[in-house]
Amino acid sequence: MLELILQIALAGLAQGALYALVALGLVVISNTSNVLNFAQGAMGMAVTYVAWALLTYAGAPFWLAVGAACIAAFAIGALAQIVLLARLGGASDMTQIVLTLGLAMLIEGLVGLGFGYNPRPMALPMSMGPLLVGPVVLRPQDIVNLSFLVVLSLALAVLFTRTSIGLTMRSITQNAFAARLMGVPVERVLSLAWGFGVLLGGAAAVLAAPTTSVTPDMMNTILIYGFAGAIMGGFGSLVGACVGGLLLGVINNFVVAFVSPQLSMTFIFALLLVVLYVRPDGLFGRKSVRKV
Amino acid sequence: MRRAPAFLRVIAIVFVAVAVILPFALRAFAGQREVYWLYVVSQFFTLAMVAVALDLLMGRTGQISLGHNGFFAVGAYTAAILSSRYGVDLLAAMALAGLASAIASLVLGFPAARLRGHYLGIVTFGFGVAIDQVALKWDALTGGDQGLHLKKATLAGIPVGSPFALYFITLAVLVVAVFLVRNLTHTRIGRSFAAVRDSEVAAAAMGVPIARTKVVAFVCSAFLTGVAGSLYAFLAGFIAPEDFGTTQAMLFLAMVVIGGSASIPGAIGGALVVDTVNQAASTVSGLSLAILGGVIVAVTLFFPLGIKGLIARLTNEDDGAPEGSRSGAKPVAAPAPERPIARALEKVGTD
């Protein structure tokens, strides 16, 4: 029984790493530009197709394809911000959210049209089989997911605390108007933020691909969990996004295994309500002060 | 009561007139084809009702709801269960459906009252997902994925299930709903909605009960949405959980945003645009998602103030400061010279 629980928890952590990556991306974008990027999943999916195409048609090595996908994701994110979101500067947040929703539909629709919905394979090039660590089986997938999360979070942490770009982004989060007054090139920095945010989403999608196969709607469920994880952790906090995503992965796996697979999301959102009732800014969110 | 601008008054009269004449014209000129068109337009009326209800919540009270498909589903299922099991008549089913949705919104509204912005949006989204899952799982009540077939609609014993009759009933309900919402916005409650939207802190300082106001807004919006859901169910004759998925939540949102916030004609116009594109896209096979997404992107990009902004431009009216929902610091906005305290003072006045 203990083995079963450990195994389920581990698998949940590995899946949660994906939710955490998505949540991180959402939080980076939302903190700087105050927009919920509902197209996060679709953009990640689109670059996964890029990776798949490189793998299948150009015979590229796996990690090269993944790298290309990440670069493509960055580009798409930055582009989206420059071409679309920037035009909406003054519009309400709702309008911007609906724009990203429309974008998500458009991307999924076009990819579906071009590639169809038949699942495409994308396997990890790991010749090693599952590892036995004590009573628990560690799949190569688990290791990759968790490593990616650790590496990318560390990279983000370094970015935000030690580089000028990161500090600039944080200044925009605190007070965009003041930042602008101080001469910060807000637009440019926003596109960078979007680039990083979507890159994280792209990484999540590419990591999910070996499990879900590559389909135009592969990220839809993961995106929802990503949102939930970001909320649970508190939108203002990167640590929160990580923790929220991982926690959600574990909880979800337990709910699916022992309670009810059909009501998994219901349970998650009920949990979310409870957490938010106790801490309205999420587990790690800072209390936001609202001025008149 | 504030008089609506002349332009809008004319539009309203024309709209109702056309809507009333349409079925007769169809019957005369289109023969049997009218069954299809009556159905499509009737469904549009129910969607327009949801758009108006959602706009009441989002545009006028500033509360984001990404889960209105949940209220729609609760209304539709209430009506379907009552009709298929107990043969309940249309009016009772509508009322009970609205009530059920209102109660559901209380479950959501109380915790939601403490949340804002993104948090509220995602929690409401989760609500929509949860309702969908419960509808699927609780098959003893809802028929699960097999769905529910409704009995033909009756009103005090008289069968009104024909496309013709249902069309007029749906139209009448829409008109009444619009009328109610319009009146509501000019009452003290309506003004407290706007106060909450513009500045919660100022409103609270003025003595507006914030949490209660938000809940009331949710309840009103959910009630109307539930009634719309019940009509939808009777029109379609069959409902299944697939009909109330997240796509529907997104469509509702798109309707309101395309319409422009805090505008009834905008909301109805937004519903018209989205519904038309949705229906048209399904005849062009394979492209429906792309077309829908493309239209939404295009409209929000080029008409960010929505149809309401368009109307304002056409009638050369000053639509004032953007009445969008507030949910945090905008990255590029200068501090708005809106004097929210003063405005709150104006609105939450003596009655």
Added chain:
Amino acid sequence: MDVAKLRALALASVVLSAAAATMPARAQQGGAAPGGEVTGDTIVLGQTAAQSGPNAPTGEARWGLEAYLASVNAKGGVNGKKLKLISYDDSYQPAQTTALVKKLVYQDQVFALVGSIGSPTNAAVYKVLDEAKVPLLGMGTGSPIFYRPTLKYVFPAWPLYTTDGKTMGAFAKQRFANQSVAIIYQDDAFGKPIRDGILSQIGKAEMEIPYVPSQVDFSSAVIKMKAAGIKVVMLATIATSGAQVLNQMASLGYQPQRILTASACGYAGIFKTIQSLEGTYCTAFLPAPGSSDPRWQSFAKGMEQYAAGKEANIYAAWGWLAGEVAVAGLQRIKGPVTRESFVAALDTLSNLDTIGGRLSYTAQSHDGICCQFLWQAKGGRWENVKGSDFDGLKSP
């Protein structure tokens, strides 16, 4: 407009509506739908299938149906009349199906609905069509609601999902008797009848694991089965979920006997998508894609000729099957081509040889194709398993 006038307007519209609502409608409700008799030289058929969204692959049935109808037209049509198809994309949303079927019946005035795909989608419209006396045939579903009770105007062609499950169960009983069994099934009108069919043959299963299509992570299910030492895993799943389960099993190094239901196997590229598919069994009523079975060969040729550019896969074969049923019925009509004579003709079909096997209808039973068999994955392709025809497994 002041308060009084607004109130008057609202009142007027309500009163007008109430009056109009109680007006007797002119013979629309329950009356004969248009298009009931074909007087010209074209028989127009209608179809709804998903062409977009996650279920879009199933919509490829449209091309198989188009191809079959074109092949019939090339030989002169049916009794001198040509066949035409109007197909709409309902994205697998029952609400869309309802609207589009109304369009097909009242706007396009089709003669019959053929080869519409999906369980919830067809469920939304089959009763209405039966009441309106519009034939609905060859649907892409095996859900028991379309077979029991038998409806006069509804003619499903597939074996019931329950029969599918019975075939899986009977095969397991025959080959893997007394070994522990787990059933992973989709918790809806598709997966549950299959599970019931399996259980009717094997009695009970050690584990029954329901899931919903939106689930992407099956690790906990697979872990549980492996921990319990399950020897035979039966999957009543759709293609994407089935692929995920099998891949999870491979990644954990877990290799039980695997039996899949037909819907999980039919797509091209399955051998690349699923690692270690070798040895897996799959129920079927259609011949294995790419097999030397002459029925598949003539279908593939027909697709090449009349639907160039469209893949000759299992989904297109669904449409081809629906076309065969429709045309067989139409050919047997003597006299005026009406919906009544069409239905009567269909009820005379006995052991019709279709791409999916032998099909029969009587006035009392519209059970369609009787029997199924199994494929096995061998050397990167599917092969029919000898001795796996389980006749007599029809539902009572």
